[in-house]
Amino acid sequence: MTMHDRGRARLRAGLGVVGTLLMTCGIAAILFAWWGTAHTGYVFEQIPYLVSGGLLGLGLIGVGGFLYFGSWLTKLMEEQRQTAQALRTLLEERSAD
Template identity: 80%
Template sequence: MTIQDRRRARMRSGLGLVGTMLMTAGIAAILFAWWGVAHTGYVWEQIPYVVSGGILGVGLIGVGGFLYFGSWLTKLVEEQRQTTYALLQLLEERAAERVDQL
């Protein structure tokens, strides 16, 4: 495994971890906003909870999901590159065998 492969793997796992943490923080912000809205009867007291907790929570979930999806795509691309490289090596070996037979 080369240094570049290690960096890619570290970046992929870092993206997944940060994405997971952001989604968790978003869910916590939404739950906090719900708790605040549920425990007050006045609309003018509920609006700050909805704005600060609800909208922020949805934003955090969106950004976290995007990062996690990017991590997943990076893993798929890496696996595809490995498969393509293995297939290329196999084709080169077969071509060399055919040349030897002629």
């Protein structure tokens, strides 16, 4: 495994971990916003919970989802490169015969 391959694997793992953490934090922010909204009867007290927790949570889930999707795409590209390299090697061996 070359240094470039290790860097790619580290990037893919990092994207997946950061994406998962951001999505988890987003879900937690939405749950905290729901909890704060559910425990007050006044609308003027509910709106800040919804804006700060709900919208922040949705943003974190969106960004985390994109990062996790990027990790998945990086894995697919890596597998595709390996398959193409194996196919290229087989074709070169076949044409050498």
